[in-house]
Amino acid sequence: xxxxxxxxxxxxxxxxxxxxLRTALQTGQVPAENKTAENGYQAPVDKLVDxxxxxxxRRIDHFSKxxxxxxxxxxxxxxxxxxxxxxxxxxxxxxxxxxxxxFKFLDSYLDYGYACSxxxxxxxxxxxxxxxxxxxxxxxxxxxxxxxxxEMSVASALLSAQQWLAExxxxxxxxxxxxxxxxxxxxxxxxxxGAGEQGPIQPFAFDKQSAVAGEGATFLLLxxxxxxxxxxxxxxxxxxxxxxxxxxxxxxxxxxxxxxxHRQCSSWYPQAVSDSNAVAYAPLYGSFLAAAGFDLAVAAxxxxxxxxxxxxxxxxxxxxxxxxxxxxxxxxxLKFDGGGNYGLIRLSR
Amino acid sequence: MFYPEPTAITGLGCISxxxxxxxxxxxxxxxxxxxxxxxxxxTTEHQVASLVLELSDELKLxxxxxxxxxxxxxxxxxxxxxxxxxxxxWDSESLRGKRVGVCLGTTVGCALNCDDxxxxxxxxxxxxxxxxxxxxxxxxxxxxxxxxxxxxxxPVQTVVNACSSGTDAIxxxxxxxxxxxxxxxxxxxxxxxxxxTYSGFSSLMITAPEPCKPFDVNRxxxxxxxxxxxxxxxxxxxxxxxxxxxxxxxYGSACDAYHLTAPHPEGTGLKRAIFEAxxxxxxxxxxxxxxxxxxxxxxxxxxxxxxxMKAVFPGKPFGSTKGFTGHTLGAAGGIEAVFxxxxxxxxxxxxxxxxxxxxxxxxxxxVKVNTAIxxxxxxxxxxxxxxxxxxxxxxxxxx
Numbered sequence: 001x002x003x004x005x006x007x008x009x010x011x012x013x014x015x016x017x018x019x020x021l022r023t024a025l026q027t028g029q030v031p032a033e034n035k036t037a038e039n040g041y042q043a044p045v046d047k048l049v050d051x052x053x054x055x056x057x058r059r060i061d062h063f064s065k066x067x068x069x070x071x072x073x074x075x076x077x078x079x080x081x082x083x084x085x086x087x088x089x090x091x092x093x094x095x096x097x098x099x100x101x102x103f104k105f106l107d108s109y110l111d112y113g114y115a116c117s118x119x120x121x122x123x124x125x126x127x128x129x130x131x132x133x134x135x136x137x138x139x140x141x142x143x144x145x146x147x148x149x150x151e152m153s154v155a156s157a158l159l160s161a162q163q164w165l166a167e168x169x170x171x172x173x174x175x176x177x178x179x180x181x182x183x184x185x186x187x188x189x190x191x192x193x194g195a196g197e198q199g200p201i202q203p204f205a206f207d208k209q210s211a212v213a214g215e216g217a218t219f220l221l222l223x224x225x226x227x228x229x230x231x232x233x234x235x236x237x238x239x240x241x242x243x244x245x246x247x248x249x250x251x252x253x254x255x256x257x258x259x260x261x262h263r264q265c266s267s268w269y270p271q272a273v274s275d276s277n278a279v280a281y282a283p284l285y286g287s288f289l290a291a292a293g294f295d296l297a298v299a300a301x302x303x304x305x306x307x308x309x310x311x312x313x314x315x316x317x318x319x320x321x322x323x324x325x326x327x328x329x330x331x332x333x334l335k336f337d338g339g340g341n342y343g344l345i346r347l348s349r
Numbered sequence: 350m351f352y353p354e355p356t357a358i359t360g361l362g363c364i365s366x367x368x369x370x371x372x373x374x375x376x377x378x379x380x381x382x383x384x385x386x387x388x389x390x391x392t393t394e395h396q397v398a399s400l401v402l403e404l405s406d407e408l409k410l411x412x413x414x415x416x417x418x419x420x421x422x423x424x425x426x427x428x429x430x431x432x433x434x435x436x437x438x439w440d441s442e443s444l445r446g447k448r449v450g451v452c453l454g455t456t457v458g459c460a461l462n463c464d465d466x467x468x469x470x471x472x473x474x475x476x477x478x479x480x481x482x483x484x485x486x487x488x489x490x491x492x493x494x495x496x497x498x499x500x501x502x503x504p505v506q507t508v509v510n511a512c513s514s515g516t517d518a519i520x521x522x523x524x525x526x527x528x529x530x531x532x533x534x535x536x537x538x539x540x541x542x543x544x545x546t547y548s549g550f551s552s553l554m555i556t557a558p559e560p561c562k563p564f565d566v567n568r569x570x571x572x573x574x575x576x577x578x579x580x581x582x583x584x585x586x587x588x589x590x591x592x593x594x595x596x597x598x599x600y601g602s603a604c605d606a607y608h609l610t611a612p613h614p615e616g617t618g619l620k621r622a623i624f625e626a627x628x629x630x631x632x633x634x635x636x637x638x639x640x641x642x643x644x645x646x647x648x649x650x651x652x653x654x655x656x657x658m659k660a661v662f663p664g665k666p667f668g669s670t671k672g673f674t675g676h677t678l679g680a681a682g683g684i685e686a687v688f689x690x691x692x693x694x695x696x697x698x699x700x701x702x703x704x705x706x707x708x709x710x711x712x713x714x715x716v717k718v719n720t721a722i723x724x725x726x727x728x729x730x731x732x733x734x735x736x737x738x739x740x741x742x743x744x745x746x747x748x
Contacts, residue, residue, distance in 0.1 A: 090604070097509070102461050105549065110468055114393040114548050122549035123610050123734065127459060127509035132735030135606040141618065144604040144737055145517065148459040148509045150490055156506040163524040168350045169625070184470060191480050244502035339497065341505070 001166040002236070002348070003173075003222045004229035005300045007080070009073025011066055012216030012285040012294060013041030017073055022301060024284045026323075028312035040181050041214035041286035045069050051076075052137060059120060060133060063098035063180045066217035067130040068137055071174055074219035075138065080172070088140040089170035090131050092178060093147050093157035095289020097127040099182045130178060142170045151258070151265060151335055153177070154292035155343020158237045165224045177293020178217040181286075189213055200314035201287065203259035203280035206270055211261035214286015218297045232303035232349040234296075242340040247272050249334075254308065254326075256280065256295045258335035260287035268336035279321055283312035292335040296345060299333050302326055303349050351631045355596035355744055356523040357588035360437025360581035362429040362537075363687040365680075366402035366574050367673040370432060374673070375691060378699040379719055383673050385560045385572050391544040399556035401542055402574035402675030412498075417481065420489035421575075422458035426539035429577035429683070430495050433535065437581040438591070441499050447587075448531040450503040452522035453492040453579075454514025454538035455679035459507060461486060462543050491539050503531040508679075512643070513602070513733035514538055515578060515682025516741055520600030522582055532587050537579035537683030546678065547573060553610065555647045561676075562703035563644035563669035564651045564715050571645040574675020578683030580690070595690035595746035598632065598726065601625025605736030611649050616657035618738040619730065623661055626728065626740040634661050637742070638724025639698050641689045642715065643732045644669020645676050646703065650732055655711035666722060668701030668715040682731045686741055689729040693745045697721050 010017065013034040014024035024030060036042050045065040048057065051072035057065065071090075075081060080088075102125045108118035123129065128146040135144050143164065147157035154177050161173040189197050189211075199212040225233070240247065249255075255273050259266045260282035269278070285294050302308055303326065310323040326349075333345040361371055366384065368374030377383070387398035410424040411431065430451075434440065466482040488494070492507040504525055508518045515538020522536030550556045550573060557569035582597065603621035605613040612619070627634060640662060642654055646669075658667055670688050677684055692698045701715035725745045732738050 096461070097459065099461070103467065106464065106467050106545075107471075108552075109548050110464070110471065114395050114551070117548040117552035119549075119552040119554075122552050125460070125549075126456070126511050126734050128511050128733070128735040128737065129609060132604070132609050132737075135604040135736060136608075139606050141604055141606045141621070143602040144510070144735065145521075145602075146509045148490065148507050149493065149505060150487075152493075152505060156504065159504055159506070159525070159530065160521055163521070163528055166528065167524070184467070187470065187478075188480070188483050191478075239504045241496075241502050244500060339493075341493070 001162060002225050003162055003165055003234040004226040005220050005231035006223055007074045007078025007221035008231060008297050008300050009070040009077060010218040010297050011043045011045065011069050013043060013214060014284050016044055016047045018301060025309035030284060040186060040212060042181065043216040061098055061101045061124050063178065064130040064133045067176060067178050068133055070217040070219045071134045071176060074174060074221045078221035085138050085140045087142050087171040089142040089164050089173045090134050090140050090144040091157050091161045091173055092131045092176045093153035093290055093293060095150050095153055095179050097148065098125055098129065099180055099185060101125045103182065103184055140174065150289050151337035152239065152341055152343050153290055155237055155239050155335065155345060158345060161222055162237055173222045174219055175222050176217060176219040177290035179215055179288040179290040181213045181215040185213055201261040201283045203261060203282050203315050204275050206266040207263060209263045211287035214288045216285055216294065218293045220300060230304055231300035232347055235346045235348050238344040240342060242268060242342055247342055249273055251277060252329065254329045254331050256299050256333045258292050258295055260291060262287060264338035265336050268340055273334065279308060279311050280315055281312060283314050292333065292343060295333045299331055299347050303347060350629060352629050354585060355598045356526055357583045357593045358580050358595040358597060358690060359583045359588050359591050359593055360433040361594050361687045361690060362432030362436060362579040363684055364425060364428050365576035365674040365677065365684050366404055369405055369408055371687060371691060378670065378673050381700060381702060383702060388547060390542065393544060393548060395551055397558045399551055399558055400560060400572045402572055403542060404575055417485060418488060419494055420458060420485060421541040422455055422539050423489045423491050423494040425541060425577040426453055426491045426495055427498060429537060429579040430535050433579040433581045444499060447533055448503045449501040450522060450525045450531040450534040451492040451496045451501060452506045452518045452534055452536045454508040454518035454682060455491050455540050456511050456514060457540045457543050457546050457678060458491045459509050460545060462545050464544060495535060510737050511734035512678050512681055513731035513737045513739040514679035516731040516739035517602060519580060519686055519741055520739065523597050523600060526582055526584050532584045534582040535579060536582055537577065538680040539577035540575060540678045540680040542573055542575040557646060560703055561646035561672055563646040563671060563701060564655060564711050565704045566706045566708035568646045568651065570647050572675045574677040576674060576677045576680050576684055578680060578687045580686055592748040593746040594748060595693060596744040597741060598744050599626035599630030599742035601629065602739040607736050610734055612653040612732050614653060616653045618736055619657050619732060620661060622738040622740040626742045630742045632726060636726050637662060637665060637728050638722045639727050640665060640667035641685045641729040642667050642669045643730055644671055652710050655713045658713040666698060666716050666720050668698055672702035685729045689727050690743050693727045693743060
């Protein structure tokens with residue numbers, strides 16, 4: 001069953017909202033203020049106060065703030081601000097969950113002893129805390145689901161969103177992809193990848209480690225197949241392992257690939273797609289596990305704009321596709337992990 | 350929404366403090382045996398130790414020599430998955446060429462359990478943090494590890510819905526079969542005992558320094574536990590010639606949208622999940638023979654669950670098995686699904702251990718003794734952090 005994309009909310013290093021994403025797609029640039037001292041990317045959350053009073057945000061961490069901001073934007077974009085949300089499901093895909101709060105919880109007992117473990121940090125460090133905040137703030141009382149499948153989180157979670165809509169369990173799904181960065185993550189990435197973390201990200205230099213940590217949150221407001229679908233449709237979601245059953249893809253398709261400068265994951269793309277019919281946008285939001293959700297948001301915006309945007313300048317592709325009109329060519333998002341597992345999301349207008 | 354036909358369950362696997370396999374667990378539960386104790390696998394400086402239910406030291410992990418490669422949570426999932434596959438008549442060879450999905454719930458399994466790494470990282474001394482700890486975390490996604498070890502090709506999902514994860518995973522896995530996404534699903538939950546969660550639950554002051562007493566007026570809180578519970582779900586086509594262990598007839602889930610750590614006082618989300626599952630199964634509440642309650646032994650959970658039990662299932666026998674297993678968090682829904690199916694087949698449920706004196710605030714009482722049940726359908730429910738509620742309805746099988 002295909003899903004209609006009714007709204008998009010997003011915050012990432014390029015800024016907040018669909019317009020900021022579109023500007024980044026057009027210019028290939030990320031505002032300097034959203035780059036960190038460690039050369040990473042960070043997502044702004046300052047616009048959250050436009051939706052939720054500051055007072056209500058006192059104990060809410062950065063991860064949940066990014067989540068709430070993007071979810072609110074998606075609902076606004078779909079014009080459902082005043083709608084009854086008792087049949088709105090919430091599905092969130094995340095690779096690591098809330099890293100900063102997890103480490104704050106560890107700080108509480110490593111610094112002050114186990115008797116001083118922080119209950120606030122503990123309860124907010126649980127992976128589904130962000131989904132709970134969304135449900136509470138939006139009064140979305142239908143099913144709520146959080147999925148952690150590293151690079152495959154988005155495809156896996158989207159399968160469940162599709163199932164809920166197909167079986168009529170919900171009328172809408174607020175589908176999100178969220179991950180955050182933190183100092184410890186930067187340390188680990190530097191230990192694992194060394195100077196590769198200096199960037200710039202070159203997604204099409206498949207044999208080069210050029211990833212740079214990013215973060216952000218994006219939400220799509222999905223409904224069952226509908227005549228109205230401002231951002232088009234998600235036709236199918238497929239998961240599998242390329243080594244067990246090799247993926248057979250048509251040269252007629254256009255792919256937004258999740259290549260983000262991670263050599264181990266990127267090595268699978270040239271086996272499945274030609275870079276003459278692929279684009280990648282990781283340089284606009286950085287490398288993080290839930291970034292496949294950002295690829296999906298870009299696909300949605302591309303469908304709305306009927307335009308495939310030029311890959312950002314540092315993409316490292318030999319034959320970059322120029323910005324061009326999206327015609328009848330099918331558009332898909334493809335993400336590989338390091339073990340050859342893939343998530344393939346096919347869209348249509 | 351209703352399910353056109355029940356989903357066949359062809360295999361059961363279960364590992365918990367009640368026993369390292371299902372048969373042993375049933376013997377121990379019906380004999381009223383349990384062994385809560387202070388944790389032995391890690392130390393903390395809590396003045397009063399909360400009791401836990403650990404797996405027996407007789408446990409042999411399948412990848413012993415690779416313990417440093419995968420987390421214990423993943424290894425527990427593999428043990429339960431292998432038990433369930435064997436029970437269903439499958440092995441890794443016969444699965445080849447089949448579309449097999451893996452859907453597992455966990456809480457601890459995806460948490461960054463890296464105390465030792467982080468302590469060194471924070472320390473300004475010369476010691477270098479052990480990156481092997483982080484590498485192991487990055488290899489240890491439970492559903493992915495099971496799929497990888499068994500060389501499977503199909504959808505893979507690790508559900509992190511806190512304490513309802515295992516229940517949700519089974520409901521979601523059955524949905525994959527209905528959608529034709531695969532032919533077989535390995536579904537359930539898995540979690541290990543960790544200092545991190547032990548400290549977290551202690552900080553919330555909901556753990557008990559004595560054996561837990563779900564629904565009892567003198568209950569002091571929960572005992573944490575560890576383990577894994579897995580069921581094998583098969584398409585109608587594949588399971589046609591097999592005797593079934595049971596059937597999944599309905600699944601429902603809903604969010605309270607009320608509080609991060611406390612259930613809605615009237616159990617609004619739980620009721621909605623129950624009625625959704627009943628509708629999917631095309632059953633009435635009167636068709637349910639017994640209920641496997643979440644029954645953690647915390648004041649809030651038991652009060653709300655008991656109220657819902659009284660309102661929706663007046664007079665129906667119910668009990669909590671967490672006194673035998675401890676609260677195994679993301680594994681609980683998987684383990685309790687296996688117990689529910691096995692008890693349906695046996696026609697009997699064990700005494701809700703720890704319960705002796707009714708709480709005036711809990712209007713429904715669990716069974717005090719092993720209790721014969723009649724009927725073909727039973728319900729297992731889970732409540733979770735974040736206000737999640739998930740419910741499964743099972744029907745009796747042929748073996």
